[in-house]
Amino acid sequence: SQQGEEDPQALSIQEGENATMNCSYKTSINNLQWYRQNSGRGLVHLILIRSNEREKHSGRLRVTLDTSKKSSSLLITASRAADTASYFCATDRNSGNTPLVFGKGTRLSVIA
């Protein structure tokens, strides 16, 4: 069963707005990762946040992690049409000794 569950399932915003996606998980983790999937393509790694980190930035991406609530959020600032994709969180429970477990994803549409 899925470890991570993203919320919302779908999100539609105007270009220039910020997009926030949330992920909840069930068990303790070593790290949490976010991936992007463009239509008809494979997943691409975006950012990783360790369990002892609370916030991480990469360009227009900001990820937060709250281990007490078992949740994470991905914020994309100043969105662009090219950000249109599905976004997945993935949890790593055991420092790489077990496979990542992916959520069902959030489909983001950025309207120009």
Next chain:
Amino acid sequence: DAGITQSPRYKITETGRQVTLMCHQTWSHSYMFWYRQDLGHGLRLIYYSAAADITDKGEVSDGYVVSRSKTENFPLTLESATRSQTSVYFCASRGGVAAKNIQYFGAGTRLSVL
């Protein structure tokens, strides 16, 4: 991504036929994975391999067989295809501990079982 290649990209087959999906990576990554992606279910792990000749079942392994005789190849076989196996299949790989368990995905194989 040029480092991990899946073939074929599209496949149509009939129920009961055997089908093999190929996956090849050029990084010498130790771990390789097979997932299926279906609407409403996200990505589900079928099988994974920690090294050549070492494979483990994932969440939805029934009806699938894998092998890993060489580090760079990880074929997935549907022994007797069923309509429920119509899906998009993704192969992924990752390196050792220093790789932080970041996975690299192929472009996928869209399989239709009629």
